[in-house]
Amino acid sequence: MKIICVGRNYKNHTEELGHEIPETPVIFLKPETAKLHKRFPFRIPPFSDQIHHEVEVLVKINRIGKYIDEKYAHKYYREIGLGIDFTARDLQQSLKEKGLPWEKAKGFDGSAMIGSFYDKKEFPDVNNIEFELAKNGATIQEGNTSKMIWSIDALIAEISKYFTLKIGDIIFTGTPAGVGIIAENDLLEGYLEEKKAFMVKIK
Numbered sequence: 440m441k442i443i444c445v446g447r448n449y450k451n452h453t454e455e456l457g458h459e460i461p462e463t464p465v466i467f468l469k470p471e472t473a474k475l476h477k478r479f480p481f482r483i484p485p486f487s488d489q490i491h492h493e494v495e496v497l498v499k500i501n502r503i504g505k506y507i508d509e510k511y512a513h514k515y516y517r518e519i520g521l522g523i524d525f526t527a528r529d530l531q532q533s534l535k536e537k538g539l540p541w542e543k544a545k546g547f548d549g550s551a552m553i554g555s556f557y558d559k560k561e562f563p564d565v566n567n568i569e570f571e572l573a574k575n576g577a578t579i580q581e582g583n584t585s586k587m588i589w590s591i592d593a594l595i596a597e598i599s600k601y602f603t604l605k606i607g608d609i610i611f612t613g614t615p616a617g618v619g620i621i622a623e624n625d626l627l628e629g630y631l632e633e634k635k636a637f638m639v640k641i642k
């Protein structure tokens with residue numbers, strides 16, 4: 440399986456990092472080894488002093504596809520989940536300044552926290568799902584898929600132009616505003632509507 444991530448898909452987050460709204464989605468990959476099971480703690484890696492949380496809605500692909508038309512994209516996923524794109528922001532910044540690839544800052548072991556998935560039928564409209572991240576009991580990020588610049592179906596169409604989508608692939612659809620640093624002993628909890636999709640302890 441592969442993990443495909445979308446960057447700058449919420450206007451308010453794009454602005455908080457001081458970026459322009461891109462003309463096409465920013466897409467990058469994380470390797471399979473980046474996967475962090477929802478019951479495991481996240482360990483702050485030794486190469487970063489600034490690990491940021493980015494809560495994101497996840498889409499699990501259930502059908503192989505290439506050049507998928509946006510109007511058929513809904514046939515390629517059945518489940519929606521929630522996870523965290525853990526980012527070594529300090530390292531990402533220094534790599535970006537040098538014009539180098541981001542992989543070390545975005546694809547390191549444990550950087551893709553994957554919470555629970557739910558049948559999309561449990562949500563009346565996939566383009567209007569609320570989600571939230573709480574740190575130590577206080578809400579720190581809130582989003583709604585209606586605020587995405589590119590909808591889930593538009594992302595599937597765009598991603599599949601470049602990468603064949605396969606069964607089990609997971610798309611991280613981008614984070615809303617409110618990203619910030621995590622520290623040892625923090626407890627992160629994610630909610631997709633009223634469903635608790637994950638709980639992760641920081642070590």
Ligand code: MG
Pocket residue numbers: 444445446493495524611613614
């Ligand atoms: Mg992200």
